[in-house]
Amino acid sequence: MKYKLIVSDMDGTLLGDDHQLTEENKIALSKALEKGVKIVPASGRIYDSAKEHFDFLDINTPLIACNGAIIKETKTNKLIYKNSVPNDICLKIIDVFEKNEVYYQLYSETTMMCKNLSSKDKQKTRERLKNFFNDNVNVHFGDDLKEEVSKHKILKLIAIDDDDMDKLRRVREDLSKIEDIEITSSWYNNIEIMHKGANKGEALKALIKYLGIDREEVIAFGDNYNDLPMIELAGLGVVMGNADEAVKEKADYVTSTNMEDGVAKAIYKFLEI
Numbered sequence: 001m002k003y004k005l006i007v008s009d010m011d012g013t014l015l016g017d018d019h020q021l022t023e024e025n026k027i028a029l030s031k032a033l034e035k036g037v038k039i040v041p042a043s044g045r046i047y048d049s050a051k052e053h054f055d056f057l058d059i060n061t062p063l064i065a066c067n068g069a070i071i072k073e074t075k076t077n078k079l080i081y082k083n084s085v086p087n088d089i090c091l092k093i094i095d096v097f098e099k100n101e102v103y104y105q106l107y108s109e110t111t112m113m114c115k116n117l118s119s120k121d122k123q124k125t126r127e128r129l130k131n132f133f134n135d136n137v138n139v140h141f142g143d144d145l146k147e148e149v150s151k152h153k154i155l156k157l158i159a160i161d162d163d164d165m166d167k168l169r170r171v172r173e174d175l176s177k178i179e180d181i182e183i184t185s186s187w188y189n190n191i192e193i194m195h196k197g198a199n200k201g202e203a204l205k206a207l208i209k210y211l212g213i214d215r216e217e218v219i220a221f222g223d224n225y226n227d228l229p230m231i232e233l234a235g236l237g238v239v240m241g242n243a244d245e246a247v248k249e250k251a252d253y254v255t256s257t258n259m260e261d262g263v264a265k266a267i268y269k270f271l272e273i
Contacts, residue, residue, distance in 0.1 A: 005025030006214050010043040012258050013240055017041045021053050028264035031273045042200050044186045046107050066107050067226050069155035069194050081206040083198040084153040093157050093193055096174040102159045106150035111138040113145050134204040157193045160192035201229025221263050
């Protein structure tokens with residue numbers, strides 16, 4: 001078979017709008033696995049949050065989390081690759097967030113940290129997080145998240161604002177002055193920051209070296225800007241129908257939307273199963 005590895009984004013790609021893996025995508029992934037194709041999730045999510053969606057396959061597979069900042073195996077928890085943000089850079093990024101009064105989160109391997117909010121906003125945030133984090137993920141609310149930087153190896157920082165795009169633009173401008181970071185976005189309302197060299201493309205490079213396969217043997221699926229490094233690296237880069245036009249332009253093939261089982265349709269087409 002020409003393709004030996006499927007690497008796929010989750011939210012907006014493999015998952016439906018309810019943030020659950022669709023039944024047809026489950027079937028397609030299982031059939032690909034039966035054909036000897038390796039399946040690897042590649043998510044912006046924290047590791048444990050991404051891992052739970054693939055328990056149905058009952059396999060030990062590498063999993064790319066935090067936009068490529070870490071790769072671990074799902075059964076053994078073996079660490080394959082990790083690129084955390086140095087503490088001094090984390091503090092500079094937090095200064096930008098605080099200056100612009102934007103809501104933000106920090107991700108470590110096992111913990112998501114949020115700035116303390118009012119009781120009403122905290123409850124709203126907890127409800128929102130239920131879409132992305134299971135009960136096994138440790139969510140910490142704190143008054144001073146700079147204190148947490150010294151306690152955790154931070155893999156990703158994210159700023160979020162649903163309404164004020166000008167604020168996000170100012171945040172991005174200020175972040176551009178900080179050296180040795182990767183800046184991307186996985187949705188219209190966020191900015192995601194990792195250490196230099198931490199992106200899904202670099203993670204895929206590390207993974208194919210680890211697995212001993214060629215990039216031409218990889219199909220990569222995604223729907224947003226943080227997926228582009230792996231989309232462009234893979235032998236076949238597939239972008240979802242729900243992606244922005246600028247993302248679609250980088251694709252080798254545009255499939256149906258995440259709500260129309262676009263991943264499954266592309267698997268059936270290119271693996272001929």
